[in-house]
Amino acid sequence: MKKYIPLILTLCVVFAGCPTADKHVRTIGQDDQANIRIIQLKLLEFEHSGAKNLLDQAVKDLEEIQKRGEYNKKYRAKVLGLFAMVYYYKHDPGKVKKYMEEIEYTHNTEEYYFIIKALQEKTADAKLMMLNQGLRKADTTALIKLRLADIYFSMEDYRNAAALYDEAFKNLPAEYTDYSGQNRDLAYHYLKNPKEKTDTQEILRQAVLSLGQVSAYMAQETDFLENINADKNADQTTLVRRLKDAGFIYDRKLGSMDVCTRKDLAYLLLHVFAYLKNDSSLLDTYGKKYLNTGRKSPIADIRTDDYYFDAVLVLVEREIMELPDGVNFFPDKTVSGLEYADMLKKMKAQ
Secondary structure: OHHHHHHHHHHHHHHHHOHHHHHHOOOOOHHHHHHHHHHHHHHHHHHHHOOOHHHHHHHHHHHHHHHOOOOOHHHHHHHHHHHHHHHHHOOOHHHHHHHHHHHHHHOOOOHHHHHHHHHOOOOHHHHHHHHHHHHHHOOOOHHHHHHHHHHHHHOOOHHHHHHHHHHHHOOOOHHHHHHHHHHHHHHHHHHHOOOOOHHHHHHHHOOOOEHHHHHHHHHHHOOOOHHHOOOOOOOHHHHHHHHHHOOOOOOOOOOOOOEOEHHHHHHHHHHHHHHHHOOHHHHOHHHHHHHHHOOOOOOOOOOOOOOOHHHHHHHHHOOOOOOOOOOOOOOOOEOOHHHHHHHHHHHHHO
């Protein structure tokens, strides 16, 4: 038996060094898979909030995963990649280099390996080249596609951006859509409206618009206000004042920085619409009809004596504005830049 011991030891060494040996190191459990997703979401939130405590929490969570034992190469590389990502955000190049070298040795087809290498590149073209290399080689590619989409969006290549956002969101948690979905929607918006000025992009990005932004976007993107002394180059405060003087804004106390609610936007849009159509009867036709007959409002959360009653009915009837749930108008809610742009587009068509 003794003469076989060297042979057995040799086989053990060979087996331990071959790729199949990795299969005998335990794979990551469901709990740690869930923990990895949580860490990824913390990094996502950090990217949008800048809250540094999220990075410290991520480090602790990753260290806890490491304490639970050796995983196979694929999942070890995932943990190393997350460590590298955290320290990239912490501006610690020494630790980033350390973890990247470990990934290179352990499993260099990990998605974060290509993402971090792309982040370290100086130019957009170099970043694109590295990320596209990752598309060909990485085990998973959803996060790579999301990074590519962001770069294409910044380069105003909206066709590639939209396609990549859609592909990425198919395989990512809903939180990624919550954070990046607006860029995807904007990409599609610009594809449908290629002549739209890019200097209004910031207004389109907004989830909530001020009265000044509403006025400025209308002045810049349409000719609706040309004949009421509201030139395209006027500042927002001046535009709002001129619209008040024209009677297009109901509440005289509102300023350019105040949030524009759906009811005040409806009032403004109806007055602009009636002006363009040279038809002042649009301003009170429904009000007279309903008040004189005692009929109830056809819209659940709007009263017949509300100052915006006629505006809501006219705009909903003409499909310029909508009832979000098919029943209510939600007069005190706000509108996003994209929703507002769509309303103006519908007005133009009429």
